[in-house]
Amino acid sequence: MKRxxxxxxxxxxxxxxxxxxxxxxxxxxxxxxLPPPEPDGPARRSPIARYTLAISWAPEFCRTDREPNxxxxxxxxxxxxxxxxxLWPESASGPSPQWCSVRPRPSxxxxxxxxxxxxxxxxxxxxxxxxxxCMARTPEAYFGAAASxxxxxxxxxxxxxxxxxxxxxxxLRRELALANPQWPEAGIGVVLSRTGxxxxxxxxxxxxxxxxxxxxxxLGPPAATRLKIWRGL
Numbered sequence: 001m002k003r004x005x006x007x008x009x010x011x012x013x014x015x016x017x018x019x020x021x022x023x024x025x026x027x028x029x030x031x032x033x034l035p036p037p038e039p040d041g042p043a044r045r046s047p048i049a050r051y052t053l054a055i056s057w058a059p060e061f062c063r064t065d066r067e068p069n070x071x072x073x074x075x076x077x078x079x080x081x082x083x084x085x086x087l088w089p090e091s092a093s094g095p096s097p098q099w100c101s102v103r104p105r106p107s108x109x110x111x112x113x114x115x116x117x118x119x120x121x122x123x124x125x126x127x128x129x130x131x132x133x134c135m136a137r138t139p140e141a142y143f144g145a146a147a148s149x150x151x152x153x154x155x156x157x158x159x160x161x162x163x164x165x166x167x168x169x170x171x172l173r174r175e176l177a178l179a180n181p182q183w184p185e186a187g188i189g190v191v192l193s194r195t196g197x198x199x200x201x202x203x204x205x206x207x208x209x210x211x212x213x214x215x216x217x218x219l220g221p222p223a224a225t226r227l228k229i230w231r232g233l
Contacts, residue, residue, distance in 0.1 A: 024078035024079050025078035026077050026078055027071075027077065027113075028071065028115075030108065031109075031115075031121050032108075033108070036102060036105070037102055037122075039102070041099065042099065043099040043100060044134075045097055046091045046096065047097075048089040048207060049091055049092035049207060050204065050207055051089055051090060051206075052087075052090055052189075052202050052203070052205070052218065053084070053150075054086050054087075054088060054200055055082050055083070055084055055202070056199065057201075057230075058072055058073075058119075059080075059231060060229075063197075071120060071121070077119065080119055081155065083119055087127070087132070087142070087145060087149065088131045097131075097134035098131065098134060100133040102133070104138060105125065106124065111125065114143050128143070132146075149209065153203075154179040156172075156176060158231075159231055162229035167229070168223060168224055168225060169190050169192070169223055169226075170185075170222075170224060170225075171227070182211055186219070187204045187213050188201060188202075188204075189218040190219075190220040191220055192220070192221060192227065196228050197228045197230055198227060198228070202218055202220075
């Protein structure tokens, strides 16, 4: 279900500048042609009830990345901390909408403009085709909505947190909520690797892009779960 009026309002209402999430970022001068995205599941046009903003911790991704020369991991284009994985429409129950259309494809210029937010050209195209096409009419509207949400967020010092003794998932949620008073701790999902390293943070939104508590499956591990953060140095 597409909601262009809500997306337009979001894009216009949230121009607040934020602290940079990338430690450093210099996008490449040009982006080459990308292969069209390959759907990894069936097309679904189910109604949208809420949204998830999925945010990856780049050092942990790059620690096991099979493409160490990528923009995100090579170090040639900067050092990245929290980066946007994607903005996902969710259903109230059952499978969420996906792969509503693979066209129009985002232009190389649009992809380049968003690389400091999501430093992976193929992922940007994938996120638009799999998720964005079910909630917006154009890639520009989808990435505009994602960027508007992204710019409102503040991030705690993950390097300092990583050195805290007996760090827990609850500590991370608490620090994120302190940095972003609009977010209740119950609206902050956390994804860990099998060995307890931070992989992603997932923020839960209503259909009108207001913070809401996450469902049990989205919230992730209990607050007392031990947490490690890879610094990537």
